Amino acid sequence: MTANLQISQLVVNRLKNLKDVCGGGLFGLMYSKNLIIMGFDLESSDILNFKKMQDNFPTETDLCGLFKFGECSDTEAHMQEILACVDITDNPILLKCSHKGDEFELKASQYRNGKLVEIEYEVISEEILYRQFFYARLLGYVEIAIDNNVKSIKNEFLNVRKKLASGNVIFQCQDHRIFFDTDKVIGLNQEAVMLDLLDVLKVKKQDEGKKSKKEQIPTDFTTININCLIKKSDENEKNSRAALNFVLERNRILIPIKIDAIAALHINTKTMALYDILVESLCRTLRLVEENVLEQTEKVSVPSTFHFKPDNFGHFYTCIYADSTPDDEKHLTSKRRELHQQLGIALTRPVFRRSNNYNFSVTNSSLLVNPHVGLKSSVIGGKQSLVQGKYTYHHYMQDNFNDDGWGCAYRSLQTLCSWFRFQGYSSTKVPNHEEIQRYLVKVGDKPSNFINSRQWIGSMEVSTCLHGFMNVDSRIMHVTSGSELASKGSELAYHFESQGTPIMIGGGVLAHTILGVDFNSNTGELKFLILDPHFTGSDDLQIVQNKGWCGWKNSSFWDKTAYYNLCMPQRPIMF
Structure with a gap:
């Protein structure tokens, strides 16, 4: 069954501002019978680079199609290429954009059985986005011991992700006795949806007398914090060590990693689905950390996570920076320049500096x-x-x-x-x-x-x-x-x-x-x-x-x- 297509108003606004751009990848989120496009990247060459950016988007926000300005002869070839990379829909989306004078035109098609079929779509306002979607922020800590070589780094990070994905973690809503395990939710009805979870988490705020008599029109997404707890290993395991407690050998490097991952969720998503989503969030952020460690050519420095949400952007974008690398270091400046270009952001204003890191505490x-x-x-x-x-x-x-x-x-x-x-x-x-x-x-x-x-x-x-x-x-x-x-x-x-x-x-x-x-x-x-x-x-x-x-x-x-x-x-x- 094909999904109903929705497009964030913020995405439409950003597309309108693009000039002389061939196209890029679309990133969206599936919920119920709907696919909503939340963001995009720009492709600067014939080789699509959306794969490099997938893990930087929030979990559940995945590649779902392409957009193109003007006529491009390679459109169907590119649709075939992304088909193998699109996991959230069997029918990738193509948005064809054009400027006619002061008018902006956008047409949508679905790729079905090797053909593009034009479809209708609905534009979702910014206010509805903030009311219908929210973010779960996953916080935790792990240590990974590596040898300072590519093979060791890749192997150790892979081993950690495998352990996490095999049921060695449990998740807890901060300040509440609500837990998410592999096959059950503790503290909530098993049939509950995310809106029910939000209602439970809001009770405390209302009791504290912080509820305003007049509801403020939302200007941002609600964010809830989730703790990542590492389960103890089986009793038979030597010394009953926690699954991620590594024994340090001589000349090995111990990397402390603060887990800070985010997932985009719809209020009607089942809470039973949250465990798998959070595990994927954990794996995504570890892949980003691994990439950062592999980029460090000299002494390995602690990698830190930064979540960015530029004005009128409509979603978060995550970057990992080594603590020893200052913002004005040449390599980091080059990476920021590339990000500005890939996401269609002018180079006149800071977006991906550490000081731009989203301040989650302000919402509280x-x-x-x-x-x-x-x-x-x-x-x-x-x-x-x-x-x-x-x-x-x-x-x-x-x-x-x-x-x-x-x-x-x-x-x-x-x-x-x-x-x-x-x-x-x-x-x-x-x-x-x-x-x-x-x-x-x-x-x-x-x-x-x-x-x-x-x-x-x-x-x-x-x-x-x-x-x-x-x-x-x-x-x-x-x-x-x-x-x-x-x-x-x-x-x-x-x-x-x-x-x-x-x-x-x-x-x-x-x-x-x-x-x-x-x-x-x-x-x-x-x-x-x-x-x-x-x-x-x-x-x-x-x-x-x-x-x-x-x-x-x-x-x-x-x-x-x-x-x-x-x-x-x-x-x-x-x-």
């Missing part, structure tokens, strides 16, 4: 992430230009720190810093008020008694701190009055379209964060998307949005008698 943070999502503006004929990527909302009274009445610019600076952390431009933590004050004293901007004071800062100090903490330069826009801001629609729209960073604006005794504009260039009507740091309540999305602490404001929001300085951070050009 009490801070609101992107509270502007879901807000609607009302500029007739206007075009919205918004902040690109994620940030956290920082405001008065957070962190058990009373800055009511003086800390608004500090909080706006924290929001800006969170944006640069999220986008991977910096791994520096968001500074607190004292750290900000100490830095301004250190660079000679303020006297020593400024530390631990309740003195305000403005746009210039924010710019100075952004450079000091995040190594980011800023452009400063001066306006003589609030009414002058009404004429800055084009400049602000260009900033959000080209830079995409939040803007700190200070004027009089107040500071705010601008997250976007809605501008009608014909009529001049302009609205500002404002994040207000003067809020003193709890991080409740309903209050923040309904009371206007994050919302669209017209030009009358600004004081006509006050001058304003806008700190407009500029993205560093790097990859």
